[in-house]
């Protein structure tokens with residue numbers, strides 16, 4: 001069985017997120033990328049399925065080459081191999097153009113895939129669109145917010161949990177299919193040094209020379225989304241008050257002050 | 265999966281990477297393990313690297329290492345809350361003897377050099393233990409559940425040296441042996457503004473040390489270095505003095521930035537980075553009993569190869585040179601049990617010679633005089649000399665008045681001055 005897991009090399013901390021004031025887009029240059037936190041759940045999910053049913057886990061990511069270290073750490077977790085779709089032409093993609101490239105990469109390099117596994121959403125854009133769109137490009141069924149899955153013959157049976165209702169839902173889909181894993185539900189395993197040492201050998205890079213996609217369908221050109229406008233949250237000037245001295249007293253004073261400001 | 269290497273280097277700092285580069289270039293199969301995200305991401309330093317020994321040990325740096333600014337101006341300031349007395353040194357013709365650059369860019373340059381020579385650098389890996397066989401020889405490292413083996417281990421883990429401590433080679437670090445540094449990087453929108461304020465021409469660098477007020481007159485000092493379009497501003501304070509500080513260590517850099525004298529120099533610059541790190545101060549007195557063991561060599565800060573000369577800290581050139589010597593020792597030894605030549609090489613190099621000369625510097629410098637009496641006296645003296653009131657100022661009368669105002673005797677000043685000058 002072949003489990004394809006989609007992982008994004010994301011801008012890690014919210015504090016590292018900066019928006020270009022002119023174009024309104026996320027500044028990715030010069031920012032260290034790391035595996036989107038919720039994709040570690042997806043990877044762990046995939047590894048568990050592989051450990052149970054046998055086969056292979058293949059991570060696929062679209063990112064600039066600075067996304068390679070993120071893939072190395074996934075190989076360190078136990079992913080068998082990884083494919084990085086990377087090309088200048090892919091830059092500036094919205095979710096549609098991103099999922100198009102991901103779907104085409106799967107079709108080309110893992111045509112006999114069993115199940116595609118995505119994270120619930122990313123920490124740096126949080127649209128949760130990509131999974132569904134990849135499934136649409138591949139023309140396969142999908143279910144989101146999955147907690148666990150069992151494979152029976154050519155069907156997958158998944159459970160998802162509805163928090164508000166407090167009920168479990170079960171779905172059965174024909175394979176191949178796509179699921180997105182509910183965030184925070186898995187315990188991602190540790191990264192092994194021995195696996196990491198040779199991780200680079202297990203990462204393949206595919207540019208558009210190999211993928212051969214229509215330049216009109218990828219990157220900025222292939223993205224129907226445009227930023228029509230944006231309202232930035234303005235930062236109120238900081239008051240820079242320091243409550244020093246006895247911690248009990250200063251906390252009291254701080255609480256009083258916050259109440260006065262109407263914040264508590 | 266291959267898990268046997270010729271050499272494992274712990275720590276991708278200047279020491280570890282210099283060793284890895286030289287060994288990989290000589291055909292050794294080298295693995296470098298670093299806990300940071302990438303080489304250089306865990307380092308903190310002030311800002312200046314001396315070129316003299318790099319020319320001997322790593323001449324490659326002249327070709328393409330990042331050197332933001334070659335130092336043209338040296339300043340030492342004695343600082344109080346009210347005034348600042350500065351000595352400035354500048355040679356008439358620019359010389360390329362030391363440069364200011366961020367340690368991060370220098371280390372990543374060295375990392376790329378090592379990687380292109382064939383060394384394998386694996387990051388985000390914490391080494392938990394140095395492995396020994398039943399005879400006590402060092403044979404590999406453990407990280408989590410994983411063990412990796414090699415004929416030679418180079419420990420270049422830096423000042424904290426938890427691995428050497430766990431291996432029973434060094435005792436726990438004592439406060440007398442280290443200082444803590446906190447630093448800010450302040451970026452100017454326009455580097456011309458920075459150059460004008462500090463009196464620099466384009467591409468010229470400034471290395472500036474402060475004694476007195478920045479550490480609340482406790483042992484240590486402040487520093488300011490000019491990167492390309494930003495300054496590194498920080499404070500180093502001996503850990504023994506930590507309890508006497510009124511300001512928490514982590515606020516010392518900000519406190520210095522807001523001193524009215526400094527504030528106007530950095531006005532408008534934005535805070536880019538904030539960091540803190542330990543640094544050895546005891547130099548050779550904190551060295552492990554030996555630098556080589558069966559299968560193991562110790563280089564850089566981990567070995568105590570750092571010179572703390574007054575308010576200046578110098579460790580990068582020592583780290584690089586010791587890494588290169590470790591590589592040479594391994595190349596020549598041919599066997600893991602013939603590494604004592606590394607100790608010999610260190611002894612006949614500038615490293616041990618220079619550090620031995622400064623063996624007691626930390627003790628002299630940790631006294632009251634250099635950081636408390638001297639800055640206060642000199643500033644009082646200058647004020648008395650330069651302020652015109654109803655008596656004519658001469659140096660002698662100013663000195664007499666100043667000493668009369670303080671409780672320090674002239675003899676004590678002279679004796680201490682000589683001691684301090686020997687090290688400052």
Ligand SMILES: Cc1cc2nc3c(=O)[nH]c(=O)nc-3n(C[C@H](O)[C@H](O)[C@H](O)COP(=O)(O)OP(=O)(O)OC[C@H]3O[C@@H](n4cnc5c(N)ncnc54)[C@H](O)[C@@H]3O)c2cc1C
Nearest residue numbers: 006007008062094095098118119121122125127128129130
């Ligand atoms: C209005 C708007 C405008 C935008 N404009 C721009 C722009 O101009 N330029 C720009 O660069 N970005 C832009 N983006 C962001 C861009 O659309 C997304 O970063 C990207 O397409 C992925 O979407 P996401 O991060 O929301 O992923 P989600 O849909 O939240 O991710 C769900 C899952 O899909 C998978 N996945 C997502 N991305 C990848 C990937 N790259 N590789 C592999 N798997 C992946 C992961 O498993 C992930 O957990 C914009 C977003 C919005 C909402």
Ligand SMILES: Cc1cc2nc3c(=O)[nH]c(=O)nc-3n(C[C@H](O)[C@H](O)[C@H](O)COP(=O)(O)OP(=O)(O)OC[C@H]3O[C@@H](n4cnc5c(N)ncnc54)[C@H](O)[C@@H]3O)c2cc1C
Nearest residue numbers: 275277278279299309310311312391422445564565579580
């Ligand atoms: C505030 C301050 C100012 C300074 N100013 C200057 C200056 O201006 N000029 C100068 O020449 N020197 C200066 N120094 C000293 C200089 O930074 C050091 O001497 C130099 O970095 C030592 O290099 P190293 O390779 O021995 O150790 P480090 O640079 O400390 O590198 C050690 C590396 O090992 C890694 N590591 C540690 N333990 C493990 C482990 N268990 N597993 C994996 N990786 C591990 C660390 O993450 C680190 O990357 C300053 C130091 C400080 C703190």
